[in-house]
Amino acid sequence: MASTILSSGVRNNLLTLQQTTAQQSVIQNRLATGKKVNSAIDNPVNYFTALSLNDRSSQLTGLLDGISNGIQTIQTASKGIDAITKLVGSLQSTIKQAQADAAQNRPTLAGTALASTAEKIATNKSLKDIALDKKVAIAGGVAAEATSGSSGNLAVELSGNTALNIQITTGDPAAPSSTTNVGIALTANTTMRDVVNAINTSGVATAFVDEKGQLNIKGTGSETLGVGIGVGATTTDAETASETDAASSNAAFNLAATARETGVDSSNVTSAVRSNLIQQFNDLRDQIDQLAKDSSFNGINLLQGDRLSIQFNEKTGKNQTKLDIQGSTLSSDNLGISKAGNTQLDSLFNFQNDLDLDKASAALTGALTSLKSLSSTLGSNLSVAQTRQDFTKELANVLTTGAGNLVLADPNEEGASLLALNTRQQLSQTALSLANQADQGVLRLFG
Numbered sequence: 001m002a003s004t005i006l007s008s009g010v011r012n013n014l015l016t017l018q019q020t021t022a023q024q025s026v027i028q029n030r031l032a033t034g035k036k037v038n039s040a041i042d043n044p045v046n047y048f049t050a051l052s053l054n055d056r057s058s059q060l061t062g063l064l065d066g067i068s069n070g071i072q073t074i075q076t077a078s079k080g081i082d083a084i085t086k087l088v089g090s091l092q093s094t095i096k097q098a099q100a101d102a103a104q105n106r107p108t109l110a111g112t113a114l115a116s117t118a119e120k121i122a123t124n125k126s127l128k129d130i131a132l133d134k135k136v137a138i139a140g141g142v143a144a145e146a147t148s149g150s151s152g153n154l155a156v157e158l159s160g161n162t163a164l165n166i167q168i169t170t171g172d173p174a175a176p177s178s179t180t181n182v183g184i185a186l187t188a189n190t191t192m193r194d195v196v197n198a199i200n201t202s203g204v205a206t207a208f209v210d211e212k213g214q215l216n217i218k219g220t221g222s223e224t225l226g227v228g229i230g231v232g233a234t235t236t237d238a239e240t241a242s243e244t245d246a247a248s249s250n251a252a253f254n255l256a257a258t259a260r261e262t263g264v265d266s267s268n269v270t271s272a273v274r275s276n277l278i279q280q281f282n283d284l285r286d287q288i289d290q291l292a293k294d295s296s297f298n299g300i301n302l303l304q305g306d307r308l309s310i311q312f313n314e315k316t317g318k319n320q321t322k323l324d325i326q327g328s329t330l331s332s333d334n335l336g337i338s339k340a341g342n343t344q345l346d347s348l349f350n351f352q353n354d355l356d357l358d359k360a361s362a363a364l365t366g367a368l369t370s371l372k373s374l375s376s377t378l379g380s381n382l383s384v385a386q387t388r389q390d391f392t393k394e395l396a397n398v399l400t401t402g403a404g405n406l407v408l409a410d411p412n413e414e415g416a417s418l419l420a421l422n423t424r425q426q427l428s429q430t431a432l433s434l435a436n437q438a439d440q441g442v443l444r445l446f447g
Contacts, residue, residue: 008246025334037407050403057399059314060392067389069298070310074325076380077302080295080373084330085368087288091337092364094281097186099357101273106218107225107264111214114192128209132156132164132186154192155252161231164249165238166198168205172218173263177223180204181242183235185280195229195253213251221354228260229253237243270342274351281340281351285332292330302327302378312388323388325381330373335367436440 019147025183030036037043037050114130131153156164162204164186171177182198184190192209199207199217205225207217219225230241242248242260250257292303298305308325315321328334349363350356 031411034340035407043407050406053399053403053406056314057396058405060396060399063311064315064389064392064396067310067385067392070308070323071382071385071389073300073302073308074378074385076297076325077295078375078378078382080291080303081330081371081378083291084288085371085375087284087291088335088337088364088367089372091281091284092361094172094277094284095357095361095364098274098277098351099354099361101271106222107414108219109217109227109255109259109264111215111256114209114215114254128191130154130192131188131193132190132195156186156231156249158186158188160233161238162233163235163238164190164195164229164231165235165242166195167226167228167230167239167242167260168199168202168217169228169260169263169269170204170221170223172259173224173226176226179205181239183238186238215255217255222352223355224263224265226260226263226426227255245332270352275342278340278342278351281349285337285339288330288332288335288337299411300327303330305329310385310388312392313393321366323381323384325378326383330374336363336429337367338363 007360014066029038034152037046054259070094084368118126142440154327163183165181165183168180168182169176169178175444184194196207199205201352203220205217205219205227207215209215217225217227228242229252230243231249232238232241248257248260250259258261293301295301296306300308301306302325304327306327308327310323310325312321312323313319338347338349338360340351341351342352344350344353344356348356349360
């Protein structure tokens, strides 16, 4: 078959039209896919660079789920600590209630009547105003001591004595945990009221004279209370006298002579109110343990000693970045909160004993400090995890945007180019038609 020979003008116009059509096809493909680089043939460097950036962005996006779970695990533990803190606050309230019920189990020393009712009426004085000095009667020029308690006075010898000392001990009398001395000047005008006031300033005991004329000395705590009263020529003499039974003036105040050495305790006194608070305290304490066990998320409990690892990048080995959080075993025992009871045991808080209640209060304060420290640590780790979560999201977005800049087509630019090519195509078709008309001019020669 013979080849068809085209004129130069027709062939050039046809070639231009073919090139325009090919360019239209390329731009239409870009507009359809949204990319100007669809394969390595289009632009090898941009294609493979974008592929790498998109791959890393995808890997980082995959890590976001793990980071999110880690954040929720930390927040769950933090919420658990907040709830346990409230329980410790409730335990403190229970202790305060027990401490408020103090009057029922205070050790109290009570003497016999200081003076008779008839004597009180005769002297027209309250029992607190009864003078302390022992009056001296003169008989035949010889000084003779009057009967103790006569004429509204107590049997405290003033002759040669100018000081009175009251020694108050708490705890074991053989080895008291606290010894307090309060003294007053001793004169003919010193009264029982002065003694009561001095005891009330001690801070470790209170005193009053009841309607029966008895001196009552009550400890401010539940520890064994001992009281010794002594007089002397000087403050030192009076203090020494109050420490020894032989020179004690306890008997003058109708207290036992051995009240300082043996004391009186309240170990046989049980407060019903405090006993009822024991179960309340122990129930709250048990709730701490149960709440800590329930503070888990996705099988990890940072309040039960579990370990949490949050991965932040797609790499492995030494190049991997992550956050490791070692949990703590949180329990009432680890917080130093012992059980409550009615007995004096090392493993219990004796609710009938003020010192044990003080120890319980101090233990709860220490527990709050530990909880605050643990909460602060979790808060710091949570801040790190949330910061890395935000960073990972932003980094993945930057990588995706960078990849897009390398391969994505500009629809505005491509649309304008396609419009220009369409116009060129129409012009090429017109030019081709004109070229054909020129060739057809030869036929006229044969007309």
